[in-house]
Amino acid sequence: MGSLFSHVAYGQSTFKRFVEVGRVVLVNDGPSAGKLAVIVEIIDHNRALIDGPTTSVPRQAFPYRNLILTPYTLANLPRAAGSGPLKKALEKAGVLEKWEQSGWAKKLAARQTRKNSSDFDRFQVQLAKKSRRDLVRKAYVKEKKASA
Amino acid sequence: MGRFTEYSVVGRTLPTESDPAPKLYRMRIFAPNEVVAKSRYWYYLRQLKKAKKANGEIVAINVIHEAKPLKVKNFAIWLRYDSRSGTHNMVKEFRALSRAEAVEAMYQDMAARHRARFRNVQILRVAEIEKKDDIRRPYIKQLLEPGLKFPLPHRRTKSKAWFAANRPSTWA
Numbered sequence: 105m106g107s108l109f110s111h112v113a114y115g116q117s118t119f120k121r122f123v124e125v126g127r128v129v130l131v132n133d134g135p136s137a138g139k140l141a142v143i144v145e146i147i148d149h150n151r152a153l154i155d156g157p158t159t160s161v162p163r164q165a166f167p168y169r170n171l172i173l174t175p176y177t178l179a180n181l182p183r184a185a186g187s188g189p190l191k192k193a194l195e196k197a198g199v200l201e202k203w204e205q206s207g208w209a210k211k212l213a214a215r216q217t218r219k220n221s222s223d224f225d226r227f228q229v230q231l232a233k234k235s236r237r238d239l240v241r242k243a244y245v246k247e248k249k250a251s252a
Numbered sequence: 253m254g255r256f257t258e259y260s261v262v263g264r265t266l267p268t269e270s271d272p273a274p275k276l277y278r279m280r281i282f283a284p285n286e287v288v289a290k291s292r293y294w295y296y297l298r299q300l301k302k303a304k305k306a307n308g309e310i311v312a313i314n315v316i317h318e319a320k321p322l323k324v325k326n327f328a329i330w331l332r333y334d335s336r337s338g339t340h341n342m343v344k345e346f347r348a349l350s351r352a353e354a355v356e357a358m359y360q361d362m363a364a365r366h367r368a369r370f371r372n373v374q375i376l377r378v379a380e381i382e383k384k385d386d387i388r389r390p391y392i393k394q395l396l397e398p399g400l401k402f403p404l405p406h407r408r409t410k411s412k413a414w415f416a417a418n419r420p421s422t423w424a
Contacts, residue, residue, distance in 0.1 A: 117403075119403035119405065121403065121404075122401040122402060122403050123401060123402055123403070123404060124399075124400070124401035124402075125400075145324050146395060146400055147324050147347055147348070147349070147395075148347050148395055149395075153322070153324055153349075163322050164322075165349055168404055169407075173404065183398075184323070184324065
């Protein structure tokens with residue numbers, strides 16, 4: 105493990121996201137899928153203890169293969185912090201708000217709405233796209249004629 | 253509900269004329285269910301005392317729940333196992349949330365490294381290691397470094413689709 109960090113010490117690591125205490129992760133599997141949690145303690149090479157008091161992820165051991173590391177961390181989070189202090193740290197850092205505004209979260213949300221859309225919703229999207237196409241093409245033709 | 257539950261099994265030999273009030277013996281047994289727990293109780297008691305199931309009785313069997321199932325603990329397990337050519341003692345260390353989870357990891361580890369089956373392994377003692385200095389094994393010590401962090405290089409995801417337009421990316 106020490107040799108793995110020598111390049112980090114020089115500030116030249118090719119890796120940007122680390123499994124560490126305070127790393128915010130996206131749960132990818134199970135009943136809490138799609139929710140954010142924080143790594144509270146590293147158990148071993150395969151599992152971490154995660155907790156998401158504000159996103160209703162119960163405190164539990166979770167394997168890394170079902171987690172996705174996000175670019176957000178809670179700095180100076182003590183190892184094995186309790187749910188209460190963790191909640192305060194989360195609110196103070198405002199991580200969840202930053203997450204909601206990120207492109208990644210927006211893409212996930214868009215994927216969900218598309219998945220949950222009804223036929224009528226898709227019909228409305230079709231009409232909206234049609235009208236946008238119409239306006240764009242009319243403007244294009246007008247510009248072309250004007251510059252010709 | 254992992255593979256093992258810890259039971260507290262209390263039993264004694266049946267009272268006879270020469271011994272009207274036999275001693276009660278309690279054991280902490282790791283087993284998948286009560287039936288196996290009672291069976292293992294007699295197996296060990298036969299080795300330690302002059303008692304067998306035929307002239308004994310189980311007085312009580314209770315589940316021992318983990319006191320702090322959300323606290324990560326370091327366990328040391330002392331065990332005795334039969335290899336193909338002899339029987340040996342070992343001390344193995346595990347990081348787990350409960351004693352039963354550590355025992356399950358131990359049985360898996362023994363099966364993997366030594367091809368030792370459940371029937372060949374006897375647990376002598378399971379103890380939580382309180383102080384970091386008492387840890388013997390480097391593979392556990394390395395996880396207790398303060399400020400430990402590591403990346404997840406080469407993430408391998410399972411594709412649910414039969415075909416994929418692009419090769420997968422292995423970022424974590």
